[in-house]
Amino acid sequence: MSQTLTDDALREVIPRLRRFALTLTRQEASADDLVQACLERALSRGAARHHDGDLRAWLFTILYRQFLDGQRRAKRYAGVLALFGVGDDADMAPSTEDVVLARSALQAFNHLPAEQRALLTLITVEGLTYQEAADTLGVAIGTIMSRLSRARKAMRDMTEGQPARPTVQVLK
Amino acid sequence: MTIHKTTQHSLMPADAELHAYVDGELDTARRAQIDALLPTHPDLARQIDAIRAAAQQLRASLPEPSPADTPARLDPFRIRRTLRDRAQRRMAVAASLVMALGIGGVGGWQTRELAMRQNYLPMADAVQAYRMFAASEGPQVVDVSATDPRALQSWLDRHFVQPAPLPDFTQYGFRPAGGRLMPTEQGTAAMVLYRNDQGQTIVYYVRPPGNLLRFGNGNRQDGNLLAQYWRQGRYSYAVVSPTDTPVTRTLQQAIEPSRRDAT
Numbered sequence: 001m002s003q004t005l006t007d008d009a010l011r012e013v014i015p016r017l018r019r020f021a022l023t024l025t026r027q028e029a030s031a032d033d034l035v036q037a038c039l040e041r042a043l044s045r046g047a048a049r050h051h052d053g054d055l056r057a058w059l060f061t062i063l064y065r066q067f068l069d070g071q072r073r074a075k076r077y078a079g080v081l082a083l084f085g086v087g088d089d090a091d092m093a094p095s096t097e098d099v100v101l102a103r104s105a106l107q108a109f110n111h112l113p114a115e116q117r118a119l120l121t122l123i124t125v126e127g128l129t130y131q132e133a134a135d136t137l138g139v140a141i142g143t144i145m146s147r148l149s150r151a152r153k154a155m156r157d158m159t160e161g162q163p164a165r166p167t168v169q170v171l172k
Numbered sequence: 173m174t175i176h177k178t179t180q181h182s183l184m185p186a187d188a189e190l191h192a193y194v195d196g197e198l199d200t201a202r203r204a205q206i207d208a209l210l211p212t213h214p215d216l217a218r219q220i221d222a223i224r225a226a227a228q229q230l231r232a233s234l235p236e237p238s239p240a241d242t243p244a245r246l247d248p249f250r251i252r253r254t255l256r257d258r259a260q261r262r263m264a265v266a267a268s269l270v271m272a273l274g275i276g277g278v279g280g281w282q283t284r285e286l287a288m289r290q291n292y293l294p295m296a297d298a299v300q301a302y303r304m305f306a307a308s309e310g311p312q313v314v315d316v317s318a319t320d321p322r323a324l325q326s327w328l329d330r331h332f333v334q335p336a337p338l339p340d341f342t343q344y345g346f347r348p349a350g351g352r353l354m355p356t357e358q359g360t361a362a363m364v365l366y367r368n369d370q371g372q373t374i375v376y377y378v379r380p381p382g383n384l385l386r387f388g389n390g391n392r393q394d395g396n397l398l399a400q401y402w403r404q405g406r407y408s409y410a411v412v413s414p415t416d417t418p419v420t421r422t423l424q425q426a427i428e429p430s431r432r433d434a435t
Contacts (some may be wrong), residue, residue, distance in 0.1 A: 007248040014246055015237045023234065032243055039251045047417045105226065106233035123195055124227045125234050130197050152191065152226060159226075 005043065005055075013056050014039075016065055016126065023121045024067045026110055034070070038063035057128060063138045064118060069115070108158035116151035123148060183209060185216070194223045232286055247401030261323045277407035294387045295401040297356050298377035298410035299394045301363045304410075305352060306373040314365060324348050324364055326380065331362055336404050336425055339411070341366050344423040358382030358408075374413040374420065402429040 019058060021031035041062050111116060115137070122133045123144075136142040178290055185193065185206050194251055204256040210217045236322050264320060293299075305314075316327050327340050331353060338348065346366035354361050361379030381403060387400040393415065413420040 005248075007252075009240065010248040011242075014242050014248075015239050017233055018237050018242065018246075022237075032246060035246055036251065039246065039248065040255060043248070043252055044255050104233060105229040109230060109233065120230060121234065124230050130192070130195070146190065148195075149187045149191050152223060153187075155226060156222070157229075 001040050009055060010039065013059055016056060017059055020118075020121055020126070021063060021067070023109070023117045023125075024064070024114055034063060036069055037070075041066065042070055054132070056109045056126070060122065060126075060128075061138075064136055065138075067114070068119075073103060105159060108155045111158060112151055112154055116147060116154065119147055120151055120155075121122065121142065144166075175313040184213075185209075190216075190219055190223060194227065216270060223363060293394070294390060294392060295377070295399050295408065295410040295412075296394075297361065297379070298375065298394075298401070298412050299399050301354060301361070301377060301398055302373075302375040302412040305363065306365055306375050313434070321348055322349050327351055328362060328364070331360060331434060332378060335407060338364060339376060339427070341374070341423060344426070345369065345419060346372075346423070349373075356414045368419065370419070372414065372417060372419060374411060375425070376408040377412065378407050388413060391429060398424060400424065400427055400429050409410060422425065 014035065015034045018031060021034040021038075022028060025031045025034055038059060042059055088097045109120065112120070118137060119133060122128045122136060123130070128136065130141050134144045137144070139147075183205065185202075188197065189206075193203065198206070203396055206216075212426060218339065256404070261421075263378050274380055316324065318327070321338055321340065328335050328338065328351070341347070345368040347368070349365045349367045351364045354363065356379055359380040359382070363378075364376040366374045387403075389402075391398060391400040393399075396414055396416045398415045399410050399412045401408060403409075411424075413423075413424060
């Protein structure tokens, strides 16, 4: 049913888990919290749930679900806070200044919705197949394809807002 | 991969197909078609390059963290230990709860039984029956007024399953005078009155043992009465007799339950 989860196998994947978590939360501390929750879940449910598939993809799936759960909780919490007149934190919504400053690919990336960030990380950075990504994110493979081109177009739009260096080069 | 099929016949790839091309998700036939298009369609080649470049840029922006930077709290060994400790703590809490419930429950039950035993007087109902009925004269206190032991025995047999034979106290001067049924907590009980020529009375008492408290054989002094009781077969039996008269002493000695074999 499963190979046993050795500590060494896990240690090898943890840096990638941290990167994936960081693209989701965009904050290092909460990213590591997410990784910890993911590992605890993986080790407590243990080898029983670990099918012969790719360890990395399996852990990504757990981590993404934990992230979504956390977001749902945060949303509920934000709703409660709003009742008491506490505004929701605006730091995650891109301000005009941020968009102007979105020079680098990373800044543009960080303005994408979380599901698009997850998708780009899994496919472009981690090199998962469309099918593996669909399994990890729990969506259909057709959804993966349409979302992927939408996400890349959004990034392109943002980074193209910067001064057009190629034009200058052409003129020269 | 529906998208592959729908665009199978159109030569120009759709946007999503370009991404699939870059990501290596196209089947070989379609891939070859696009490769064939590239030399004549520089715009297509540029789009593909742009997608590749953006992907490369993103990969460069998101380097894999060094394993050395992994915080200690994320080490699998430590997480396993944390989980183990947590499980043990939960087990300990659960165990202590079970212990507390167990001690409380068992202890409480035993205390209750002890309290009941202390307050419970074996065959108190037999003594009570004696006080109510044996002391009063007259035939109205009995259901069956019979002096023939056989009549009384068949009366007993009707109400009990294989009761012990009615004792014969004639050698002590006591003869059966009648019987009476009465309800008790443990079920129907029967008493048989014996009288001697002086009008003194003893009571023979039969009832189901009940299932709450079991007691074996013994005797108990209650005022001027002595209740001697024993278990035999399905029922509890008692003989209640007065102690303030010498005529019953030999009888009491004869039936003393502590001298019987326990049944």
